[in-house]
Amino acid sequence: MSKFRNDGKKELPPISTASLPDIVFMLLFFFMVSTTMREVTLNVKVKLPTATELSKLEKKSLVSYIYIGEPLKQFQGKFGIAPRIQLADQFANISDISNFVIAEREARDEAERPMMITSLKVDENTKMGIVQDVKQELRKAAALHINYSSRKK
Amino acid sequence: MSKKMPEVPAASLADIAFMLLIFFLVTTTMDVDSGLERRLPQWQEEQLDEEIDVKERNVFVVLVNRNNDLLVENEWTDIKDLREKAKEFMENPSDDALLPEKEPKEIPFFGEVRVTKGVISLSNDLDTKYGTYIAVQNELVAAINELRDELAKSKFQKSYNDLEKEQQDAIRDIYPSRISEAEPKTRK
Numbered sequence: 001m002s003k004f005r006n007d008g009k010k011e012l013p014p015i016s017t018a019s020l021p022d023i024v025f026m027l028l029f030f031f032m033v034s035t036t037m038r039e040v041t042l043n044v045k046v047k048l049p050t051a052t053e054l055s056k057l058e059k060k061s062l063v064s065y066i067y068i069g070e071p072l073k074q075f076q077g078k079f080g081i082a083p084r085i086q087l088a089d090q091f092a093n094i095s096d097i098s099n100f101v102i103a104e105r106e107a108r109d110e111a112e113r114p115m116m117i118t119s120l121k122v123d124e125n126t127k128m129g130i131v132q133d134v135k136q137e138l139r140k141a142a143a144l145h146i147n148y149s150s151r152k153k
Numbered sequence: 154m155s156k157k158m159p160e161v162p163a164a165s166l167a168d169i170a171f172m173l174l175i176f177f178l179v180t181t182t183m184d185v186d187s188g189l190e191r192r193l194p195q196w197q198e199e200q201l202d203e204e205i206d207v208k209e210r211n212v213f214v215v216l217v218n219r220n221n222d223l224l225v226e227n228e229w230t231d232i233k234d235l236r237e238k239a240k241e242f243m244e245n246p247s248d249d250a251l252l253p254e255k256e257p258k259e260i261p262f263f264g265e266v267r268v269t270k271g272v273i274s275l276s277n278d279l280d281t282k283y284g285t286y287i288a289v290q291n292e293l294v295a296a297i298n299e300l301r302d303e304l305a306k307s308k309f310q311k312s313y314n315d316l317e318k319e320q321q322d323a324i325r326d327i328y329p330s331r332i333s334e335a336e337p338k339t340r341k
Contacts, residue, residue, distance in 0.1 A: 051290075057188070127283070144192050148290070149186060
């Protein structure tokens with residue numbers, strides 16, 4: 001009569017783990033697709049200042065970055081410890097900025113050009129002198145829309 | 154003698170995938186870039202020598218020196234008090250003769266409003282720390298944002314960010330973000 005009694009003969013089959021790799025792969029692909037790998041290697045040390053009134057940079061493709069800060073340890077022998085400008089992957093001078101802006105502009109579509117933003121990633125201990133020079137260059141190059149990159153306080 | 158070929162064990166596949174997954178998890182930076190958004194003024198070939206004539210009561214002067222001290226309207230000020238001062242300046246609730254003038258303006262949703270003519274002028278030394286500069290900018294932007302938010306709450310019972318675009322524009326007309334940056338004095 002014991003229809004439901006298990007006699008111990010039949011063991012529960014183990015849960016199949018065959019689908020586990022599929023699940024993990026799914027996660028893996030999600031992360032691979034959503035990841036944006038850093039495009040530039042930083043040659044300067046940048047500790048961003050904090051602020052509260054932040055606005056987000058929505059479209060990554062419209063943003064060009066300018067980094068300013070002390071050169072990293074391995075470059076200090078060559079470039080000293082005074083804050084330097086980094087454009088794309090290398091150290092640059094003030095005079096290179098206008099060319100950089102023009103090159104960035106050329107790389108975008110005609111329609112996107114007015115919406116371009118320059119993001120200034122500047123170390124909080126930098127003196128304003130160099131930042132001011134960069135700003136003047138940006139004004140000369142008519143890249144007027146800027147964003148002072150900062151962290152949430 | 155037909156020994157079956159043993160199946161390739163697939164159990165380790167999950168481990169390999171996990172390893173990759175963890176690698177991507179660790180190396181991913183999901184941060185959205187954010188910061189203070191500003192617009193620079195247009196470049197002028199010839200620097201204007203004479204300042205545009207603005208009455209003194211209409212200008213809120215903020216100076217930051219090389220030691221990162223603040224001089225606001227000729228008074229030493231801590232950065233904590235800057236926001237309140239800027240708000241008081243832009244709002245001028247009691248029509249103080251020392252605070253900026255107002256001019257009547259027709260604005261949708263509000264009718265005729267007396268809009269302040271105040272301008273915030275920020276100048277800094279070349280040796281000012283960037284961190285201080287951003288902190289000051291942040292306080293000034295925050296002051297204007299708070300005024301807008303308060304107005305939005307009293308008029309529409311909503312915070313400024315939740316308003317329709319036309320309503321935001323109207324409020325922006327009442328409290329314009331007028332922060333002008335003087336060119337810093339050159340080092341001697």
